Amino acid sequence: MQASQIAEDYPSVRMDSDALAAAKLLAEHRLPGIVVTDGDQVPRAVLPASQVVRFLVPGYIQDDPSLAGVLSESVADRVADALRGKTVGQLLPDSAAKPVIPVVRADDTVIEVAALMARCRSPLVAVVEGKRMVGVITASRLLQVTLANT
Amino acid sequence: MQASQIAEDYPSVRMDSDALAAAKLLAEHRLPGIVVTDGDQVPRAVLPASQVVRFLVPGYIQDDPSLAGVLSESVADRVADALRGKTVGQLLPDSAAKPVIPVVRADDTVIEVAALMARCRSPLVAVVEGKRMVGVITASRLLQVTLANT
Numbered sequence: 001m002q003a004s005q006i007a008e009d010y011p012s013v014r015m016d017s018d019a020l021a022a023a024k025l026l027a028e029h030r031l032p033g034i035v036v037t038d039g040d041q042v043p044r045a046v047l048p049a050s051q052v053v054r055f056l057v058p059g060y061i062q063d064d065p066s067l068a069g070v071l072s073e074s075v076a077d078r079v080a081d082a083l084r085g086k087t088v089g090q091l092l093p094d095s096a097a098k099p100v101i102p103v104v105r106a107d108d109t110v111i112e113v114a115a116l117m118a119r120c121r122s123p124l125v126a127v128v129e130g131k132r133m134v135g136v137i138t139a140s141r142l143l144q145v146t147l148a149n150t
Numbered sequence: 151m152q153a154s155q156i157a158e159d160y161p162s163v164r165m166d167s168d169a170l171a172a173a174k175l176l177a178e179h180r181l182p183g184i185v186v187t188d189g190d191q192v193p194r195a196v197l198p199a200s201q202v203v204r205f206l207v208p209g210y211i212q213d214d215p216s217l218a219g220v221l222s223e224s225v226a227d228r229v230a231d232a233l234r235g236k237t238v239g240q241l242l243p244d245s246a247a248k249p250v251i252p253v254v255r256a257d258d259t260v261i262e263v264a265a266l267m268a269r270c271r272s273p274l275v276a277v278v279e280g281k282r283m284v285g286v287i288t289a290s291r292l293l294q295v296t297l298a299n300t
Contacts, residue, residue: 027294032182032273049289054268056296061265068262079296112218115211118204123182139199144177146206146229 003113004106006145007127007135012037015044019086023052023079035101035126035136036088043126043133045092046099052091055082101126106134110146113137153263154256156295157277157285162187165194169236173202173229185251185276185286186238193276193283195242196249202241205232251276256284260296263287 012035013022026034026049033048054062056079061068083091093099102116102125117125117139124138162185163172176184176199183198204212206229211218233241243249252266252275267275267289274288 023293024297026290027297030288030290030294032288032290048271048273049293050267050271050273053264053289053292056264056292057261057268061261062268068259068265079293109218111207111211114203114206115218117200118207118212121198121200123198123200138180138182139203140176140180140182142203142206143173143199143229144180147174147177 001110001145002106003104003108003110003127003137004129004134006110006113006141007106007137008141010035010124010136010138012043012133013047013088014039015087015089017088019052019088019091020080020083022047022088022091023055023083026052032123033099035124035133036092037133041132043101043103043128046101046122046124047088047091048099051093051099052083055079055091103128104137105129110142114142114146117142151260151295152256153254153258153260153277153287154279154284156260156263156291157256157287158291160185160274160286160288162193162283163197163238164189165237165239167238169202169238169241170230170233172197172238172241173233176202182273183249185274185283186242187283191282193251193253193278196251196272196274197238197241198249201243201249202233205229205241253278254287255279260292264292264296267292 033046036045102120102122104113104125106129126133127135183196186195252270252272254263254275256279276283277285
């Protein structure tokens, strides 16, 4: 069984996509993260929903969480304001902290996919043909496939 | 808006639950992880699906991933065998590497939940009343709630 046979479609955005639209995609599909590609459909990173949640929280509260309890401001207004006009690329953490997406080839075996996923402790890997992403395999998808006959 | 108002049910298992049953729950619900509680419903950890995927991969391949491509053994048999008779607690990594689940109180505000989630970079937090878990808030749920009116 090859990676391409178990890969699934998965919402992706581009580095230059609108940040608010990306947040709405995460919310609508209830995803833990979304794949970020460049203009050539090459997978570049994962944008975790928890990273977008950071933009709900004003900087002075990130510095001193005890202040969060006394804040009563409208959250929805703030998050929309914080995301409006930004790109997905601007939501991603800088370099070292950036969540990298592991990549497998379409003809890699299930064991190769599992080995990479386990080593990277990643909840998903991108499947590429050449350099372009053709789908995604999540850890739960891999379990679904391998446990199907047990 | 308080944590208890946006918390949702989320599958959980106990430390002494059957590992194979937990893997099937992850696969069936297509979850990136599952909450692990002790016998008193106190949240103790998250079992990521990627951690269960480790058990698909024989140790010698984890040590040398280049061997994965030449392996043609049945994966399904191996994973079922590897998980059978184990408990969830035995799947979790040891101490330091164990994924801790952040905990909020039922009356915490959305901003407090967001601040904790952002700080821990966690895709979900457990909501407790006293010490018992009453639900879970995922990062995407938090985005869904805060973006609902934008």
